[in-house]
Amino acid sequence: MALDSDTHPLNSLGFAKPPAETRVVVAMSGGVDSSVVAAQLAEEGYDVVGVTLQLYDHGAALAKKGACCAGRDIHDARRVAEEMGFPHYVLDYENIFQDAVIDEFAESYLAGATPVPCIRCNERVKFKDLLETAKDLDADCMATGHYIQRKMGPNGPELHSAADANRDQSYFLFSTTPEQLEYLRFPLGHLKSKAETRALAAKYGLPVADKPDSQDICFVPNGNYASVIEKLRPEAASPGEIVDMDGNVLARHKGVIHYTIGQRRGLGIGGLSEPLYVVKLDADNRRVVVGPKEALATRKVPVREINWLGDAPFASREEWHVGVKVRSTRPPTEAVIRPISDTEAEVELLTPEEGVSPGQACVFYDMDSSRIFGGGWIWRGY
Template identity: 85%
Template sequence: MPLDRQPLNSLGLPKPPSQTRVVVAMSGGVDSSVVAAMLAEEGYDVVGVTLQLYDHGAALAKKGACCAGIDIHDARRVAEQMGFPHYVLDYENIFRDAVIDEFADSYLGGATPVPCIRCNERVKFKDLLETARDLDADCMATGHYIQRKAGAGGAELHSAADANRDQSYFLFSTTPEQLDYLRFPLGHLESKAATRELASRYGLTVADKPDSQDICFVPDGNYASVIEKLRPGAAEPGEIVHADGRVLGEHRGVIHYTIGQRRGLGIGGLSEPLYVVKLDVDNKRVVVGPKEMLATRKVPVREINWLGDEPFTSREEWHLSVKVRSTRPPREAIVRPISETEAEVELLTPEEGVSPGQACVFYETEGSRIFGGGWIWRGY
C-alpha cells in the first residue's frame, strides 16, 4: 500500500508503529518516562535520550532539579525496564553558552529572564531535535503538557487539557518546522494524577517521584547566589530611591531585586507600602514606588515567533489574549505588529509587575490555540 494511503498511527504518521522510530526526550521525571513507556508498549521503535546539562556531581545539581545525576539514572532504568536503547548526551557547554550565560547577563541588565524557555528553544528543540533526525527518527516526543493538533494550515499548538499543568508559556517559541516534527502525548490528559496512574500501570519506579521545582541550575530558587558565582563582583551596592527622587536607603546589589518586589527591601518605617517599580542598572539604583506605578497597559515585545495561519504583518492589529507571566491567566489585548518580529501589545486591563525579560505569549481569545509570542523589553 502506498505510504500516503496507509492509516495513521497514534502519532499521526502513515506507517505501523513498529516501523516508526521515535526519539523520546527523557528528563528522568515521571512525565517523559510515561511517554517513553507508553510508546514502547504500543510497539514503536523508541530511542530514549537524556541530556546532561551540567556537572551532575556539582552543588548546582540539587535533588528535585531537572536533568540532575539521579534523573539520568532514573531515565536509564526506565529504558532498561521497557527494553529500548537509551543514550546520555553531554550538553554542558551548549547549555552554558545558550542558556546559563544569557540568564546571568539578563539579570545583570535588570531583566527577569525565563531560562526554561531558552532551554527548550536553543537546546531541546534545536540541538536535540537535530540529533533525533540524525538517528533517522520519524519524530521526537516529549513529556510537556501541551497539545499539537492538525489544522487547515498545518500543525497547530494548543493549550493542555489540564489548565493547571499547561506549559504553553514555556513553549511559545516552538517554530512551525519544529512543530511538524514534535509530538506531545500527554497534552490531552485531564490531570497529573492520570500520568502517575499510567506510570504505576507500567510499573515504573518513578511513579511517585516528585516534580522538579525551580530552575534546574538554581539551588533553592536563590538566583542572586548563582549570578554571583557566575559573575564575581556583580553585586555592587547602590541607592534605593523613591520614584519622587528621595533616597530611602542602600541595597546590596540590583541582582537581588525584581520588578514588583515588596518584601525584603530594607526600608521599613514608611507610611505606605512600596514596591520595586524600576531597576536602574546603569546608576546602580533600585527605584521604588506605590503599587499603582506597577500597572502597565502597553508592552513592547520583540523576537516574536508567530504561529498563525496568516502572516503576522498581514493585519494592522490582532485581537488576542496574552500572558505576561507564567502564573497569570491570559488577558485580552490588542497586538499591533511593527515588523515580523516586533509589536506593541496593548493590554485592555492593565497588569502589574510586567518585567523586561519575561515572555508575552499570544493566545486565541476564544479557544485553546497558541499563536506564538515574544520577549518583553524596555522599549519606552
C-alpha cells in the first residue's frame, strides 16, 4: 500500500513509497534503450520485472537479423536481466501481432495507403495487451525505453516531446490514451542525447552498450515493404498502368505496392521534359497516378480515429490552432483543426506540404510548449 506523500516523499516513478515496494514491469526489446531503463530502475532498488515480446517466429521468412524481437534480441534482454538480478519473461504474442499489426499493414498497403505499423504495435500490443499483463503481475506501472516525456500537469499526466529532438518518438506514440498515460513511465525522455544512454549502459556494464540501433520496421527486412506484402498477399503484385493526371497512359507497372506518394525515381517513364512524381495510388483500378511536383502540395487533410490529449473536450471548439506533423521526420507546422466529431476532423495546413499520404499519422503539438495533444490517421476522405 502506498504511503501518504506527507510522510514519505515521492520516488522517481511518482509513488509515495520506497522503490523496493514499487513493482515496475519494463518492456525490454533487447536494445540499449530499454535495457538501460531496466538496469537503472533495478539499481535504484525497484522491484523490476522484465518482459520481452516474441512478436513473430524469428526463424520464419519475415524475420531478419537485428529485428526488434528476433531471437538475438530476446537473448540480449535475458542476459541484461540475469546480470542485473531481476526476473525476465518472454511472452508469445505472435497471434496478437499478426492480427493487430501485420494483417492491417498488408491490407493498408494493398489499398494504396502508406501505413505506420510501429504506431499500431504501440497502440494495440505494447500499450494494450502488455500493459494489461503488467497489471496482472501487480505492477504499479510499466516503463519503456521510448524517447518521450510524461509530465504532470494541473489536470493529470501530459505527453511531451523528448528533450532530444533527434530521438523524439512522439509521432509514434500519439495514440497513447490518458488512461494508459496514468500507468506508463518513460525514464529516458529527459536525456539530451543517445550518447548519454550509451554512457549509462557502459556504467552498468550492459552487454548491449554498443549494440547498433534498429533502423527498420521489425518484420520488414531492409525496409523492403513490397517483398513482405508479396509474401503475405501473393496476389498483390498485379500489374497495371501508370497514368498522368488526365488519365493518359504513360507506362505499365508491376504492382501498386512498389510505389509511394511523392516517389520520383524508378517510375520507368522516359523522354519527359519535366520530372514526374507519384501523386496518387488508385489501388482499386491498379493505377499509379503521376504529376508535377506542385501537384503533391496538400493544404486540407482529413483525419479520423483521433486520440485527443487536450484538457478541454476535442469537439468543444470550432477550431484548434496547433502544430501538426504529417511525417515523422518533419518538424511541426502551423495548422488549424476543425472538429467534425469527437474522433474526426479536417486539418488545414497553413503552409501546404508535399507527400501527404493516407495511412500516415497526423500528430498535434502545442506550438508554445513541448506538449502533444494527440493526433489521428490521415485518410482519403473527399
